[in-house]
Amino acid sequence: xxxxxxxxxxxxxxxxxxxxxxxxxxxxxxxxxxxxxxxxxxxxxxxxxxxxxxxxxxxxxxxxxxxxxxxxxxxxxxxxxxxxxxxxxxxxxxxxxxxxxxxxxxxxxxxxxxxxxxxxxxxxxxxxxxxxxxxxxxxxxxxxxxxxxxxxxxxxxxxxxxxxxxxxxxxxxxxxxxxxxxxxxxxxxxxxxxxxxxxxxxxxxxxxxxxxxxxxxxxxxxxxxxxxxxxxxxxxxxxxxxxxxxxxxxxxxxxxxxxxxxxxxxxxxxxxxxxxxxxxxxxxxxxxxxxxxxxxxxxxxxxxxxxxxxxxxxxxxxxxxxxxxxxxxxxxxxxxxxxxxxxxxxxxxxxxxxxxxxxxxxxxxxxxxxxxxxxxxxxxxxxxxxxxxxxxxxxxxxxxxxxxxxxxxxxxxxxxxxxxxxxxxxxxxxxxxxxxxxxxxxxxxxxxxxxxxxxxxxxxxxxxxxxxxxxxxxxxxxxxxxxxxxxxxxxxxxxxxxxxxxxxxxxxxxxxxxxxxxxxxxxxxxxxxxxxxxxxxxxxxxxxxxxxxxxxxxxxxxxxxxxxxxxxxxxxxxxxxxxxxxxxxxxxxxxxxxxxxxxxxxxxxxxxxxxxxxxxxxxxxxxxxxxxxxxxxxxxxxxxxxxxxxxxxxxxxxxxxxxxxxxxxxxxx
Amino acid sequence: xxxxxxxxxxxxxxxxxxxxxxxxxxxxxxxxxxxxxxxxxxxxxxxxxxxxxxxxxxxxxxxxxxxxxxxxxxxxxxxxxxxxxxxxxxxxxxxxxxxxxxxxxxxxxxxxxxxxxxxxxxxxxxxxxxxxxxxxxxxxxxxxxxxxxxxxxxxxxxxxxxxxxxxxxxxxxxxxxxxxxxxxxxxxxxxxxxxxxxxxxxxxxxxxxxxxxxxxxxxxxxxxxxxxxxxxxxxxxxxxxxxxxxxxxxxxxxxxxxxxxxxxxxxxxxxxxxxxxxxxxxxxxxxxxxxxxxxxxxxxxxxxxxxxxxxxxxxx
Numbered sequence: 014x015x016x017x018x019x020x021x022x023x024x025x026x027x028x029x030x031x032x033x034x035x036x037x038x039x040x041x042x043x044x045x046x047x048x049x050x051x052x053x054x055x056x057x058x059x060x061x062x063x064x065x066x067x068x069x070x071x072x073x074x075x076x077x078x079x080x081x082x083x084x085x086x087x088x089x090x091x092x093x094x095x096x097x098x099x100x101x102x103x104x105x106x107x108x109x110x111x112x113x114x115x116x117x118x119x120x121x122x123x124x125x126x127x128x129x130x131x132x133x134x135x136x137x138x139x140x141x142x143x144x145x146x147x148x149x150x151x152x153x154x155x156x157x158x159x160x161x162x163x164x165x166x167x168x169x170x171x172x173x174x175x176x177x178x179x180x181x182x183x184x185x186x187x188x189x190x191x192x193x194x195x196x197x198x199x200x201x202x203x204x205x206x207x208x209x210x211x212x213x214x215x216x217x218x219x220x221x222x223x224x225x226x227x228x229x230x231x232x233x234x235x236x237x238x239x240x241x242x243x244x245x246x247x248x249x250x251x252x253x254x255x256x257x258x259x260x261x262x263x264x265x266x267x268x269x270x271x272x273x274x275x276x277x278x279x280x281x282x283x284x285x286x287x288x289x290x291x292x293x294x295x296x297x298x299x300x301x302x303x304x305x306x307x308x309x310x311x312x313x314x315x316x317x318x319x320x321x322x323x324x325x326x327x328x329x330x331x332x333x334x335x336x337x338x339x340x341x342x343x344x345x346x347x348x349x350x351x352x353x354x355x356x357x358x359x360x361x362x363x364x365x366x367x368x369x370x371x372x373x374x375x376x377x378x379x380x381x382x383x384x385x386x387x388x389x390x391x392x393x394x395x396x397x398x399x400x401x402x403x404x405x406x407x408x409x410x411x412x413x414x415x416x417x418x419x420x421x422x423x424x425x426x427x428x429x430x431x432x433x434x435x436x437x438x439x440x441x442x443x444x445x446x447x448x449x450x451x452x453x454x455x456x457x458x459x460x461x462x463x464x465x466x467x468x469x470x471x472x473x474x475x476x477x478x479x480x481x482x483x484x485x486x487x488x489x490x491x492x493x494x495x496x497x498x499x500x501x502x503x504x505x506x507x508x509x510x511x512x513x514x515x516x517x518x519x520x521x522x523x524x525x526x527x528x529x530x531x532x533x534x535x536x537x538x539x540x541x542x543x544x545x546x547x548x549x550x551x552x553x554x555x556x557x558x559x560x561x562x563x564x565x566x567x568x569x570x571x572x573x574x575x576x577x578x579x580x581x582x583x584x585x586x587x588x589x590x591x592x593x594x595x596x597x598x599x600x601x602x603x604x605x606x607x608x609x610x611x612x613x614x615x616x617x618x619x620x621x622x623x624x625x626x627x628x629x630x631x632x633x634x635x636x637x638x639x640x641x642x643x644x645x646x647x648x649x650x651x652x653x654x655x656x657x658x659x660x661x662x663x664x665x666x667x668x669x670x671x672x673x674x675x676x677x678x679x680x681x682x
Numbered sequence: 683x684x685x686x687x688x689x690x691x692x693x694x695x696x697x698x699x700x701x702x703x704x705x706x707x708x709x710x711x712x713x714x715x716x717x718x719x720x721x722x723x724x725x726x727x728x729x730x731x732x733x734x735x736x737x738x739x740x741x742x743x744x745x746x747x748x749x750x751x752x753x754x755x756x757x758x759x760x761x762x763x764x765x766x767x768x769x770x771x772x773x774x775x776x777x778x779x780x781x782x783x784x785x786x787x788x789x790x791x792x793x794x795x796x797x798x799x800x801x802x803x804x805x806x807x808x809x810x811x812x813x814x815x816x817x818x819x820x821x822x823x824x825x826x827x828x829x830x831x832x833x834x835x836x837x838x839x840x841x842x843x844x845x846x847x848x849x850x851x852x853x854x855x856x857x858x859x860x861x862x863x864x865x866x867x868x869x870x871x872x873x874x875x876x877x878x879x880x881x882x883x884x885x886x887x888x889x890x891x892x893x894x895x896x897x898x899x900x901x902x903x904x905x906x907x908x909x910x911x912x913x914x915x916x917x918x919x920x921x922x923x924x925x926x927x928x929x930x931x932x933x934x935x936x937x938x939x940x941x942x943x944x945x946x947x948x949x950x951x952x953x954x955x956x957x958x959x960x961x962x963x964x965x966x967x968x969x970x971x972x973x974x975x976x977x978x979x980x981x982x983x984x985x986x987x988x989x990x991x992x993x994x995x996x997x998x
Contacts, residue, residue, distance in 0.1 A: 325991030358909035452964030535959030
């Protein structure tokens with residue numbers, strides 16, 4: 014019995030000793046120099062290891078009543094006033110918590126601002142990961158230049174929006190092992206609010222109120238499989254779309270014709286209503302694979318398929334004195350339109366690419382991409398027109414079709430001539446065709462067929478003559494045989510050159526030049542397009558930016574587009590010339606001011622400017638200044654000033670100037 | 683059960699001893715593995731002898747999980763998973779005896795990263811990607827050793843961080859975002875990677891795809907997706923950028939021309955369609971008298987310009 018007890022005791026001691034050994038291994042060995050660390054450094058370590066780290070910025074914002082056009086201010090800047098949670102970035106890493114190892118929570122502009130974001134990442138290592146984002150973007154666009162400038166009254170702008178676009182993205186991944194990763198995701202995109210739109214009747218159009226409400230839900234799920242040298246992802250998903258816009262007005266509107274009559278009669282609308290009831294659904298499938306069967310070859314491929322469908326419903330009711338062009342000069346007092354339809358669009362894409370490395374200095378890349386779309390649609394429109402003496406009814410059926418295919422094949426070789434010099438050359442062939450219904454007036458070709466064919470030469474150099482200097486040049490030259498549209502890429506060359514120079518460890522220069530020259534000399538088109546941009550930026554952080562740092566850039570860009578077109582009413586040739594010459598610059602200078610203890614203020618000055626000349630000259634300035642004053646180690650006071658100013662000589666009524674001041678406290682956790 | 687019955691009654695100590703043996707055996711194997719590094723490798727402990735601060739900081743890095751992950755094959759050698767065998771360097775302490783991805787040719791640096799990360803769905807369009815074409819190494823955007831606010835994970839988790847990183851090379855694009863009409867990048871509500879996949883895509887300019895193969899623009903602008911009973915052909919057979927300048931424009935609808943009429947009429951200017959040059963377009967009817975402002979705002983009437991379910995002329 015005694016011997017048995019001894020055995021148990023020995024077993025228990027063994028277990029304890031094993032356990033103790035593990036604990037000893039897990040703990041880092043105490044270092045002699047650790048004892049010499051100051052109390053302050055110890056405190057910093059404790060802070061760094063505390064389960065919650067991050068910053069919270071709470072403050073208030075004032076925006077001065079803009080001088081100039083308030084609607085333009087709202088369309089471009091649109092910042093709200095009041096108390097805000099302007100920034101939140103928390104990283105929570107609790108020890109021994111079962112639900113998650115780490116949680117990251119980041120958000121901005123909460124408290125009634127037009128733009129808010131929230132992001133959450135949750136992770137339990139080797140178990141799951143959740144990523145969720147939310148963004149709310151105010152879309153206000155009410156610019157007088159985008160309207161009939163002869164119109165007056167509340168509907169000066171006839172295409173205006175005051176809506177909120179909200180996006181929610183969630184993805185949940187599971188890690189049951191290293192081989193398979195199943196995941197599920199849900200995305201929601203909605204837009205709701207008000208607007209002004211146009212009810213287009215024959216020979217007149219009337220601006221009406223629009224209640225906008227549409228949204229789309231997307232669900233998808235899949236599994237990623239990793240087999241060492243190959244990988245496969247299979248994903249399947251579905252979408253659900255609805256659009257319930259409502260357009261209405263009960264006022265008497267004379268529309269854009271104003272008092273102008275049509276064969277002696279005034280056109281007006283006393284009641285106009287449109288109800289859209291668009292419903293859509295679809296499914297999509299994605300198969301991706303990657304394989305690296307041997308060290309010298311990589312294979313990539315994907316097959317993507319989507320098949321969205323829409324079943325539209327539409328109802329329109331109009332009252333007043335309106336004209337029907339289809340029936341000649343028929344004037345009617347009331348009209349009803351009802352439409353039901355169906356549209357389907359299977360869309361298939363495939364990509365296959367591979368890289369072969371026959372030699373340590375040579376890489377050969379082959380890429381094949383194809384994209385095929387086909388829309389088949391049909392609809393039935395019932396129209397009833399009531400005149401004071403009669404009624405007219407008609408039903409019109411529509412069948413429509415659009416097909417498009419686009420394929421490109423690229424072969425490219427890269428040679429490392431020297432460890433500091435890589436040359437690249439290749440060839441790309443693009444081709445495609447598209448079939449769709451011709452224009453309304455096109456009696457000759459009810460079905461139009463257009464083709465695309467393009468031969469493109471590719472070249473590039475990457476050189477690093479010294480460790481601190483990198484030169485990267487890429488070019489494309491094309492001899493286009495056919496292009497779909499008059500402004501499409503035809504005979505073009507594209508160059509992008511970049512030079513990066515690190516003069517010292519704290520002083521970096523970067524220069525970029527981009528040029529695209531496209532021409533289509535075909536008779537009746539005679540298109541010439543040239544876009545150029547040259548940028549320089551400098552980053553200077555003396556002593557690692559401990560005292561001050563400067564980040565500045567300047568860009569000179571120009572666009573010139575020149576093409577023939579026909580004035581529609583007289584069919585006379587004219588030139589469409591668009592010129593835009595822009596100077597753009599931005600500066601950010603940080604200055605760490607002298608102080609004592611934790612009170613070391615930081616001043617940031619800078620901003621950006623754009624000055625353009627040409628077809629639509631404008632100047633837009635946004636100087637800024639920011640002051641940060643640490644009150645304690647964990648609480649900082651900040652104050653920020655910004656000025657916004659837009660001026661457009663051709664659209665003087667679309668200018669504004671305003672100040673914005675934001676101040677508050679930053680809490681460092 | 684037969685086996686248990688065959689155990690002599692006095693041998694009751696056997697089960698606990700067997701249990702202990704089983705418990706200790708993996709430990710013994712474990713210990714054996716710890717001490718047996720492949721030839722040429724020094725192990726993370728050896729790295730920490732000289733680079734203690736780097737190794738300590740690296741412990742907060744996601745890559746550090748390799749240190750204890752048996753399945754990945756880099757147990758106790760997480761440093762050498764990127765830097766290569768370090769035994770020679772540990773002996774000589776010479777910089778040339780160890781691989782430094784930052785100083786390698788981009789292709790060699792990338793191969794190091796891709797040896798683990800190649801098999802990821804985001805890499806599918808890698809070869810079509812402009813970054814791969816222009817030899818931009820992974821380390822240009824991703825730093826491995828930085829921690830805290832300087833780490834890639836933290837920088838790339840905020841819109842401002844991503845934008846700053848992309849703008850450091852794409853200065854011309856950053857300049858476009860200073861124009862008055864642009865996507866809300868400057869407000870911090872959007873970032874470059876919302877629209878672009880920097881690792882590659884099957885669409886030009888690395889534009890992301892949604893719903894398998896639709897352009898990423900439709901993620902937020904899903905009302906433009908359709909299908910529509912009446913499609914506007916360029917919306918389907920051309921990228922959105924054929925009419926829009928998404929980075930910034932002087933036009934309130936971010937068009938590539940200063941006024942919408944120019945945008946439309948540059949294509950709709952063929953008497954015959956397709957024209958003898960083979961391009962589509964056609965001419966609008968003669969009622970469009972451009973001398974009157976009413977007709978100069980094409981999309982004021984053709985409001986469903988991206989596609990309509992009701993009107994062949996894209997009017998409603």
